[in-house]
Amino acid sequence: MPPIETNTPALSVGDAHRDVTALKHALQRNGLLERERELDDTLDPETWTALYSYAEARALAWDEEAFEQEEGGVPAAVVDALLNPDGPLPFEDDDDELIFDDYPDFATSFGDEQWPELSDIEVFDISGEHELKKGKKSPRAPEKITTIVLHQTAVKFGTTKSARAKYGERGALHRRFYNVACHVAALMNGDVLLVNGLRRYVYHGNSSNRFSIGIEIEGLYAGVAGDPKTVWGKQEPHVLTDRLTFAARRAVQYAVEEGRKLGCPIEHIQAHRNYASSRISDPGSELWSNVAVWAVAELGLKVDYSLATKGGRAIPAEWDRLGTVDYRGKPLGG
Numbered sequence: 001m002p003p004i005e006t007n008t009p010a011l012s013v014g015d016a017h018r019d020v021t022a023l024k025h026a027l028q029r030n031g032l033l034e035r036e037r038e039l040d041d042t043l044d045p046e047t048w049t050a051l052y053s054y055a056e057a058r059a060l061a062w063d064e065e066a067f068e069q070e071e072g073g074v075p076a077a078v079v080d081a082l083l084n085p086d087g088p089l090p091f092e093d094d095d096d097e098l099i100f101d102d103y104p105d106f107a108t109s110f111g112d113e114q115w116p117e118l119s120d121i122e123v124f125d126i127s128g129e130h131e132l133k134k135g136k137k138s139p140r141a142p143e144k145i146t147t148i149v150l151h152q153t154a155v156k157f158g159t160t161k162s163a164r165a166k167y168g169e170r171g172a173l174h175r176r177f178y179n180v181a182c183h184v185a186a187l188m189n190g191d192v193l194l195v196n197g198l199r200r201y202v203y204h205g206n207s208s209n210r211f212s213i214g215i216e217i218e219g220l221y222a223g224v225a226g227d228p229k230t231v232w233g234k235q236e237p238h239v240l241t242d243r244l245t246f247a248a249r250r251a252v253q254y255a256v257e258e259g260r261k262l263g264c265p266i267e268h269i270q271a272h273r274n275y276a277s278s279r280i281s282d283p284g285s286e287l288w289s290n291v292a293v294w295a296v297a298e299l300g301l302k303v304d305y306s307l308a309t310k311g312g313r314a315i316p317a318e319w320d321r322l323g324t325v326d327y328r329g330k331p332l333g334g
C-alpha cells in the first residue's frame with residue numbers, strides 16, 4: 001500500500017495528482033460536482049469551480065480574481081477541509097445507479113413541420129427551487145449585463161430510480177440542473193430551464209461572469225465536428241438533433257427577451273472559448289453554427305470575432321465563416 005499522503009502540493013487547473021480523484025469524490029458527496037464525470041486525477045475546470053464554491057460555503061479564503069482567471073493553486077485549507085472532514089459526511093440521497101438511456105435519445109432529426117414554432121417551447125422556471133451554490137449571493141446590476149455566452153455541458157444528464165419515483169422522469173431530470181452553473185439550460189429532451197435568475201452572478205464563464213448570461217446546452221460535442229481529437233476527454237460525442245437545436249435557440253431567444261425586460265442591454269453572443277484557455281472546444285462548431293449564427297441572423301445579436309481574453313481564443317473559421325483564426329487560435333493566412 002502506498003503511504004498516506006498528508007501534504008498535497010498546490011494544485012492548479014490541468015494538474016494531475018492522485019488527491020484530485022479523492023477531492024472529486026468529496027465534491028460529489030457535497031453535491032457540487034456532476035456525477036456523470038469520469039473521476040480521473042486531473043484538476044479540470046469544473047472541479048476548480050466546485051472547489052471554489054465549497055471554499056465560499058465554508059468561508060475559506062481564496063482570491064476571487066485568481067479563481068475566475070484559473071490562476072494559482074487551490075488553497076491548502078480547502079484541500080484539507082475536503083480530504084479530512086471533521087464533521088459528519090454529508091447525507092447522500094439518490095445513491096442508486098444513474099440511468100442515462102431512459103429518456104429518448106432523439107438520434108433522428110425532426111422536420112420543421114413536425115416541430116412547433118420556437119415560441120411554443122415552454123421554459124420551466126426552476127430558479128426558485130434551489131440555492132445558488134456556484135455563484136454570488138447578491139445580484140448584478142442589469143445595465144452591466146450585455147452578452148450571451150454559449151456552453152456545452154460535455155455530459156448527458158442521467159436520473160436515478162428513486163428520483164424518478166419521487167418526481168417523475170421529467171422532474172427528476174430538471175432537478176439534476178439545480179447545481180449546474182448557468183442561467184438557462186437547453187436539454188436533449190427539448191426542454192428549456194431557467195436555472196438561475198438572469199441577474200444572478202453565476203460562475204459559468206470565467207472573466208465573463210460579471211456581464212454575461214450563461215446558456216448551457218446538454219451533451220458532449222466536438223470542438224470541430226468530425227475531428228475526434230477535439231472532443232473533451234476523447235469520448236464519443238453526442239449527435240446534435242433538431243430537437244436540441246430548437247431548444248437551444250429558444251433558450252437564447254428567452255434570455256435576450258427576458259433580459260431586456262429586466263433592463264439588460266443584451267447585444268452580443270460569444271463562446272466560453274473566448275474567455276478561458278481551458279475551454280477551447282466550448283461550445284464547439286455544431287452548436288456555434290446552429291445556435292449563435294442563427295441568433296445573429298434572427299435576433300440581431302453581434303459577435304466580436306477577435307475577442308480572446310485572459311488566455312481564451314477567438315471564434316475560429318471552423319465554426320463560423322466570419323472567424324479569422326484557426327481552431328488553435330492562430331490567425332488565418334498569417
Ligand SMILES: [Zn+2]
Binds near residue numbers: 151
Ligand atoms: Zn463552458
